[in-house]
Amino acid sequence: MWEALITPLTYAFMQRGLVASLIVGIVCAVIGCYVVLRGMAFMGDALAHAILPGIAIAYLLQGNLTIGALVAAVAVALLIGVFSRQGTIREDTAIGILFAAALSLGVALISSIRTYAVDLSHILFGDVLGVSTSDLWLAGVLGILVLAAVALLYKPFLVISFDPVLAATLRWPAELLRNLLLLLLALTIVVSLQTVGVGLVAAMLVTPAATAYLLTRRLPVMMGIAAVIGAFSSLVGLYLSYYANIASGAAVVLTATACFLLAFLFAPRRGVISKRLHHLLQK
Amino acid sequence: MTHIENRLSLANVAAGYNGQRVLHDVSFQVPHGGQVAVVGPNGAGKSTLFKVLVGLLPLRSGEILIHGQPLGEHKDCVAYVPQRSEVDWRFPVTVKDVVMMGRYNRQGWLGRSTRHDHEAVYHALDQMGITDLAFRSIGDLSGGQQQRVFLARALAQEPHILLMDEPFTGVDVSTQEATLALLDKLKAQQVTIMVSTHDLNMAAQRFEWVLLLNHRPIAYGPAPEALSQENIRQAFGGRVLIVGDVAVVDECCPPQEG
Numbered sequence: 393m394w395e396a397l398i399t400p401l402t403y404a405f406m407q408r409g410l411v412a413s414l415i416v417g418i419v420c421a422v423i424g425c426y427v428v429l430r431g432m433a434f435m436g437d438a439l440a441h442a443i444l445p446g447i448a449i450a451y452l453l454q455g456n457l458t459i460g461a462l463v464a465a466v467a468v469a470l471l472i473g474v475f476s477r478q479g480t481i482r483e484d485t486a487i488g489i490l491f492a493a494a495l496s497l498g499v500a501l502i503s504s505i506r507t508y509a510v511d512l513s514h515i516l517f518g519d520v521l522g523v524s525t526s527d528l529w530l531a532g533v534l535g536i537l538v539l540a541a542v543a544l545l546y547k548p549f550l551v552i553s554f555d556p557v558l559a560a561t562l563r564w565p566a567e568l569l570r571n572l573l574l575l576l577l578a579l580t581i582v583v584s585l586q587t588v589g590v591g592l593v594a595a596m597l598v599t600p601a602a603t604a605y606l607l608t609r610r611l612p613v614m615m616g617i618a619a620v621i622g623a624f625s626s627l628v629g630l631y632l633s634y635y636a637n638i639a640s641g642a643a644v645v646l647t648a649t650a651c652f653l654l655a656f657l658f659a660p661r662r663g664v665i666s667k668r669l670h671h672l673l674q675k
Numbered sequence: 676m677t678h679i680e681n682r683l684s685l686a687n688v689a690a691g692y693n694g695q696r697v698l699h700d701v702s703f704q705v706p707h708g709g710q711v712a713v714v715g716p717n718g719a720g721k722s723t724l725f726k727v728l729v730g731l732l733p734l735r736s737g738e739i740l741i742h743g744q745p746l747g748e749h750k751d752c753v754a755y756v757p758q759r760s761e762v763d764w765r766f767p768v769t770v771k772d773v774v775m776m777g778r779y780n781r782q783g784w785l786g787r788s789t790r791h792d793h794e795a796v797y798h799a800l801d802q803m804g805i806t807d808l809a810f811r812s813i814g815d816l817s818g819g820q821q822q823r824v825f826l827a828r829a830l831a832q833e834p835h836i837l838l839m840d841e842p843f844t845g846v847d848v849s850t851q852e853a854t855l856a857l858l859d860k861l862k863a864q865q866v867t868i869m870v871s872t873h874d875l876n877m878a879a880q881r882f883e884w885v886l887l888l889n890h891r892p893i894a895y896g897p898a899p900e901a902l903s904q905e906n907i908r909q910a911f912g913g914r915v916l917i918v919g920d921v922a923v924v925d926e927c928c929p930p931q932e933g
Binding site for chain 2: 547
């Protein structure tokens with residue numbers, strides 16, 4: 393048993409992959425609490441797909457892929473804000489339009505680069521075993537930046553999420569704070585690109601946070617539990633992928649989903665079974 | 676003798692959403708410690724007026740002065756108690772968390788809660804009789820308890836002006852009484868209060884001032900004068916039936932949520 397856990401870690405690429413997965417699991421889960429509470433799941437998914445053309449253009453210009461991804465994510469986040477702020481179309485419609493457009497542009501650009509075809513699946517589903525030391529540094533620094541911002545701006549983010557009217561009476565810049573939260577979300581998604589890929593990052597944002605929501609009634613605790621579940625899913629998922637020889641991103645997401653289902657059924661207060669029991673006992 | 680400014684003064688205020696003008700020609704003054712009931716049919720602009728006063732909606736034209744200075748100069752002197760339907764009750768916060776938000780104006784973005792903040796929070800909880808609920812999730816409370824949480828938050832804010840949107844709708848009688856008792860207590864502290872309601876009886880019996888609103892002020896003054904049959908007829912149009920001395924308004928209450 394012990395040996396089974398140690399063996400994979402004798403490879404340097406597995407060590408790097410594990411650390412990267414843990415960073416992504418924790419950062420996604422923490423920022424994911426706001427994604428879940430503010431109903432931004434669709435936004436998160438859209439931002440992830442919007443990264444695709446950024447990467448393709450960066451590749452064509454032979455620039456840094458991560459920076460390309462970051463620029464694209466920020467641009468789309470702000471564009472969604474511009475489109476929906478006019479009030480002429482709803483935000484989810486604006487997201488739907490930009491999300492499909494960005495994805496199409498990305499696929500069009502990438503399909504024009506023949507030699508790049510193999511790497512497309514890595515972008516879509518992640519390539520945790522291909523994490524380089526410099527990737528790891530970048531993920532670490534950006535991850536700490538996001539976590540520090542969430543901790544420092546706890547009060548303003550809580551207020552704009554729970555009670556925007558209070559933010560207005562306090563004269564706090566709600567618009568700026570909303571955009572800042574979007575920027576942090578974009579950073580998180582870029583960090584996650586390497587491990588879970590464009591297609592699955594939304595699950596890492598939503599699933600651990602939704603699981604934690606079922607288990608607590610306070611936001612700081614929710615963030616803590618979500619981080620633990622995110623880290624646990626990354627760890628278990630990575631071992632699963634090593635021994636069962638399945639794609640790592642998928643293994644991580646499936647582990648997180650299993651955690652969610654357990655909480656959905658057995659959570660002490662909000663789970664389906666405990667609610668039934670409570671109902672029966674009251675009769 | 677020094678001249679005392681009216682606490683709240685509106686002149687020719689107009690406001691609305693996306694090109695639609697909901698309020699216009701709104702001018703009135705509220706003296707220090709005045710308690711005003713804002714009465715009018717659904718969609719008359721009661722909530723819009725409050726949104727303008729808290730700074731959530733921009734002014735189209737006109738001027739709002741608080742202590743003789745434009746809106747926004749005094750950053751923390753207006754508190755707002757939202758309608759229960761405006762709050763996301765599934766949000767993972769406890770009663771104490773919500774009431775502590777009333778202290779955020781003093782703490783700022785980065786400041787921590789001081790012992791004084793905790794004392795103010797417990798004092799507010801105590802005044803509303805919900806100290807034992809401090810660590811309960813807001814989603815687990817009854818409608819009346821939920822309302823008391825937001826009243827306690829407004830108390831913790833120690834405001835000069837308190838706005839309450841339909842606080843008498845969809846709550847039990849004891850919460851209504853607790854709200855009215857709170858109004859009396861705040862009157863002694865010279866807190867200026869505006870309460871929107873569609874309950875004409877409540878407005879007539881428990882408030883000294885009434886603002887009768889239907890997109891523009893129909894009447895503003897002491898309750899008996901403002902609520903004359905003629906004024907009520909003008910504000911509510913065909914939805915009022917006057918039998919002898921009694922005015923019956925055919926006005927459905929805002930939807931109650933469970």
